[in-house]
Amino acid sequence: MAATAATLALDVASCLSHRWSWLLFALPLLGVASIGLFRLLKLPLGVQPGSVVEDVRNDDRVPPALAPAALVGTFFTVLGGGSAGATATSLAMASSAASGLGRAFGLAPRGAKAHRLVHRGWTAACGMAAACSALYGAPLAGTLFALELVRFDGAVARRLPILLGASFVAWLVAMPLAGGYALPAAAAPDPSWQVAALCVLVGLACAAAGTVFGWALRALRRAFVRSPAHPALVVAAGGAVVSVLVFAFGWQRFEGSGLTLVYAAFDGTSEPFDFAVKALLTTVTLGFGFKGGEVMPSLCIGALLGASFAALLGVDPSFAAAMGSVAFFAAAARCPLAAVLLAAETFGWAVAPWAALAVFPAYMGSTDVGMFGRGLTGRLSRAKRTARDKRRREKER
Structure with a gap:
C-alpha cells in the first residue's frame, strides 16, 4: 500500500x-x-x-x-x-x-x-x-x-x-x-553478434555514466549536509537552479520520474543526449536536498542512453532501451541480480540472457559505491583486507 x-x-x-x-x-x-x-x-x-x-x-x-x-x-x-x-x-x-x-x-x-x-x-x-x-x-x-x-x-x-x-x-x-510503474514492452531479438555487441557497448556506457551520476549525486549530498549555510537556503538555491534550467531550455518533459521519457526511448523518439539532461536535473534536484527517489530516474536515464545506441547499430530501440535501463540501474544501485530479474519479469524471460550480458560490464566497470552505499564486492574486499591485516599483526606479535 x-x-x-x-x-x-x-x-x-x-x-x-x-x-x-x-x-x-x-x-x-x-x-x-x-x-x-x-x-x-x-x-x-x-x-x-x-x-x-x-x-x-x-x-x-x-x-x-x-x-x-x-x-x-x-x-x-x-x-x-x-x-x-x-x-x-x-x-x-x-x-x-x-x-x-x-x-x-x-x-x-x-x-x-x-x-x-x-x-x-x-x-x-x-x-x-x-x-x-x-x-x-x-x-x-x-x-x-x-x-x-x-x-x-x-x-x-x-x-x-x-x-x-x-x-x-x-x-x-x-x-x-494499477498503482505502480508500467514499463513498456520489449521483445528479445534473434541472436546475433550485432545484438551481443550492443549489449556490451550499452553496458560499458552505463558503467561510465552510472559512475559519474553516482559520484556527482554523492558529492552534492555531502556538500548539502556539511554546508555552513542554512539548509533552507541551500534547498531554495537548488530549486532556483532547476527552475531556471527547465524554463530557459524548455525542459518541462524532464520533470518528475521520467516515465514518459522511458516510453519515448522505447518508441525511438528520444534525442541522443536526453539522458544527460535527465541526469543533470536529477542530480541537482536530489543533491540540493529535495526529497524523492533516484531509482525510476536511473531507469529512465539508462533507457535514454541505451536508445541512443539503437540507430548506431541498427537494433530495435525498445530492446536497446530495455538493456540500458537495467544496465544503468545495476551500475548505479549495485544490484546486478535484481536488475537481471527485473528485465526478465518485465520484458520476458527470453530477454534475461541479453540483460545479463549488458549488466555484467555495467556492474564490473563502475565504482562499487552506488546510490545505496557500498556494494557487496567492495564490502567483501574490505572484509578480506581487514582479515589479512589482522593476521599480519598477529604474526608480527
Whole structure:
C-alpha cells in the first residue's frame, strides 16, 4: 500500500505541475516547506534512501515519522517540477512501516542487535521487497533487490521465504490497483553478434555514466549536509537552479520520474543526449536536498542512453532501451541480480540472457559505491583486507 500511495500521490503532483506551469517557480518554496516538515517531525535533514538502507543494514531503528515525511516531501518535489521518482520514497515508507509493525508484534525485541537471529532489520527488508514488487510488478526482482540492498545479511537471507511471500502478496494487491510503474514492452531479438555487441557497448556506457551520476549525486549530498549555510537556503538555491534550467531550455518533459521519457526511448523518439539532461536535473534536484527517489530516474536515464545506441547499430530501440535501463540501474544501485530479474519479469524471460550480458560490464566497470552505499564486492574486499591485516599483526606479535 505504501508503494501504491506514493505513485498515486506523485501522479497527482505531476498532473497539477503540468496543468499549472507556474508551479515550477514555486519549487524553491516547496523545498523550504519540506525542510520545515522534517524539522517539525525531528527527522535528520540529510536523510536519503542510502541512509535508510544503511539503517536497515546496521540494525538501527527506522523512524516511523519517515513514512509521511518522505511522501509529502516527494510530493512537493514533483509538484514543483523537480526530477525525482517514487521508488526510493516507497522503500523508505515501506521499511518504516514494516519496522514499526515488527516492533508492535514483538518480532524484534530490544537488544536484538546483540543476537543476529532476531535481527530486527529483516522486517524492514520485507517492506522494501514488497514495495519494489508492487511498483514494478516483479516479485522475484523485489526480493533479490532487498537482499542485495542488505548485502545478503545472514539474518535476512534466512528469512527468504518470508521475503518472497511479502513480495508476492504486494504484487497481487497492487495489480488491480494499477498503482505502480508500467514499463513498456520489449521483445528479445534473434541472436546475433550485432545484438551481443550492443549489449556490451550499452553496458560499458552505463558503467561510465552510472559512475559519474553516482559520484556527482554523492558529492552534492555531502556538500548539502556539511554546508555552513542554512539548509533552507541551500534547498531554495537548488530549486532556483532547476527552475531556471527547465524554463530557459524548455525542459518541462524532464520533470518528475521520467516515465514518459522511458516510453519515448522505447518508441525511438528520444534525442541522443536526453539522458544527460535527465541526469543533470536529477542530480541537482536530489543533491540540493529535495526529497524523492533516484531509482525510476536511473531507469529512465539508462533507457535514454541505451536508445541512443539503437540507430548506431541498427537494433530495435525498445530492446536497446530495455538493456540500458537495467544496465544503468545495476551500475548505479549495485544490484546486478535484481536488475537481471527485473528485465526478465518485465520484458520476458527470453530477454534475461541479453540483460545479463549488458549488466555484467555495467556492474564490473563502475565504482562499487552506488546510490545505496557500498556494494557487496567492495564490502567483501574490505572484509578480506581487514582479515589479512589482522593476521599480519598477529604474526608480527
